[in-house]
Amino acid sequence: MKLMHSCKRAAELITLGFDEPLGMFDRILLRVHLSMCGSCRNVRTQLVSLEAMTGELFSGCAEEDGDDALVSPPSFRFKDSTPGGGSPGARP
């Protein structure tokens, strides 16, 4: 096993972390990768944001024509926004 995760593996772990807890080793390696890779931090922020939006889209009135309830600003905020964006994500 390589000591560093690739961007591809990092992305896999980020989305896997939405559904199940990651092993300790993977969590640490993901954290290290994200601390060094700005692109993957951006990918993570975007995936987390889209996951939250998807949840909102499916939680209730999720249709286009004329529902003011479509977007509710307070819950639009990222579920796990971490100031600075440098900290790793993918929590269980």
Place this chain on the structure above:
Amino acid sequence: MSIFRGGAEQRLPAPPSPQGSSAHGDALAAQLPSLRQRLLRHARLAVHDQGLAEDLVQDTLIAVLEQHGGRRGESTLLTWVMAILRNKVADWYRSPTRRRMVQASEEDDALAESLGAAYDEQGRLVEPVPAWQQPERQSEQRQMMLALQNCIGHLPRQTGQVFMMREWIGFETREICERLGISAENCRTIIHRARLSLRACMQRDWIGKEDGK
């Protein structure tokens, strides 16, 4: 028996109501055609099969008419109706007589290939990924939500189906692979592709357009 024969858009009779609240029932009847459209869009996303989606929506609307009288007003009508549809779809996936299996289509394979092209042989991103400007105004947030909805609608069949099972119905990965007869690893890969694909789609269709203004 179909209460929708002769065109779905026709006005349906008010449902029987224990309270005899005919005004309530009339209001529901007036909303049925638009509800049906919304349900159909959602059901199509979930099962990727027009005929099946129509059957599930019809079952849902029958349940809506039957149960409407006893409904307590703790959620909006749409939320309540969507929950009924969700249960119908979940029941369908859980039904032992279900024979349909989702096969990976050419589009599913093409998606895997195009997502893979973002990385080099060592798995590094070929091009840097810029941060997204998060929308401040509500109208922009709404646009972003619509763009996402559109991107979900464009997921290939198997990818979209698995994504909806996970994100809408709320099945665990274990249950999805069980229901679809695919391996857990394959299932995780498909869900991962769906999410990466939505990111790429939003980058292209939403961020790309915003930047182009």
